[in-house]
Amino acid sequence: MHECLPQSYEEQAVTYAFVALRAYLILLKMLPNYYKHVCSHENTLITKFFGLHEITLKGGRKVRFVVMGNMFCTELRIHHRYDLKGSSQGRITSKDEINENTTLKDLDLSYEFHMDKSWRESLFKIGEKVFPNGDRYAGSFKGLLPHGKGKYTWSDGTVYDGEWDHGKVTGAGNFRWTSGATYEGEVSGGYLHGCGTFNGTDGSIYRGAWRINVQHGLGRKQYCNLDIYEGSWKEGVKEGSGRYDWSTEDTYIGNWKAGNMCGRGVMKWANSDMYDGFWLDGLKHGSGFYRFSDGGYYFGTWSRDLKDGQEHSILLGAKFHLYQTGIALLGTM
Structure with missing residues (x-):
């Protein structure tokens, strides 16, 4: 949906937006259910549509547009307006053109995000958790998930000590299995992945590249x-x-x-x-x-x-x- 409005309309109660044929057909399909929802929830915050139109211009070309409520229609002074599309290509306004009536673009938006201290402490914390199956984790958390550095001990005695990313073994760390085998190196998504050293129970040693738990790439192995x-x-x-x-x-x-x-x-x-x-x-x-x-x-x-x-x-x-x-x-x- 692409907004293309005369400047004089922007301060009024309604605004207009031209729509492509595909968007026009989607809106037509959803309007019956949309109408029922708005009637049942008069204080809804979703966009209010007042009309969907199609006109034929001289020469036969068809133009489609939607009439909807203008959220900028307010008695309060609006200091900045932004048309954000989540894009960076050509999405910046020349500084010489900016005034109170300018609609700014994506790259003009500069902001900082501040989190309440109590929220931050609840999301990022260090602690210990014991799971119902007997597994145990001690280290950093982000929310409810291991994140940062921590040590995980499985109920069978296997141990991982290293980095985590949103609940997954990712970064650098070391494994120690109950069989006596060990691994030290890079891991990703719970797998031995990257460069690392594996010491087998038979005395063999492999140093080199790994991909999803198997040797893959350049490496050196000394057999027993x-x-x-x-x-x-x-x-x-x-x-x-x-x-x-x-x-x-x-x-x-x-x-x-x-x-x-x-x-x-x-x-x-x-x-x-x-x-x-x-x-x-x-x-x-x-x-x-x-x-x-x-x-x-x-x-x-x-x-x-x-x-x-x-x-x-x-x-x-x-x-x-x-x-x-x-x-x-x-x-x-």
Whole structure:
């Protein structure tokens, strides 16, 4: 609804506003119930409509407008008038144009909100609450909800100590579960979300990004057997680029998918063997280059960790390696 009034009408008992077709149809639909309500509640504070009209101008264009009570019709002096639409685009008046008859806009409104001290103290307070199920919260409240910093202890012994936002675990804090697992870091909406450190009951440690309670993004995990993975995670599993160091001193650097080596990657074993090529589900698969600890090489293709017979022999002085369908032959020239 857009108000478009001649200045002379604004001080009168009624005012006019042009309406679009959609608003016109909505008003038509609601008028019967509106009329009954106003008749039953003569002191209602809702806008009083006196008429809804549609006229056809010369040329055939139709104009629709509503006649309603003017709340500015008063004997009191009105110092400022505002036409507020909740918008900032073009919603400011040039200071040179402002006088008592100017209708100001959104960005012209400057105000401060003051709350009674007793209300403020009742809304923002520190205390303790025990719930019927045995849960307990101690900390800051906003109204009836935990807000700010506080400690929540569940009836099963799980503890969260950290920040809250309107009753939800949000901000930074730490969890301690009865199983012995712990988490310290960012949380949001009750979830492990952001960056944080998780210590598992098996002795594993994960430091990195989380999304809704699972590892997601970049992170580093040290397993209970001292293996270490550092790289990308997706929904709790290794996926993307990363490095895995086994406690046996084997190392893989490359791509991962669904928790397995998949795509291009380089594997180095503790005995100095090395493979540079493609992987599938943790197995050598596709084209690749294998270098043996004794200096021998293999160029060829692999099928699920087995050489498929399409090979190249590399001479090593008086020795050579020949591979056929996964069988290695060693001979002399």
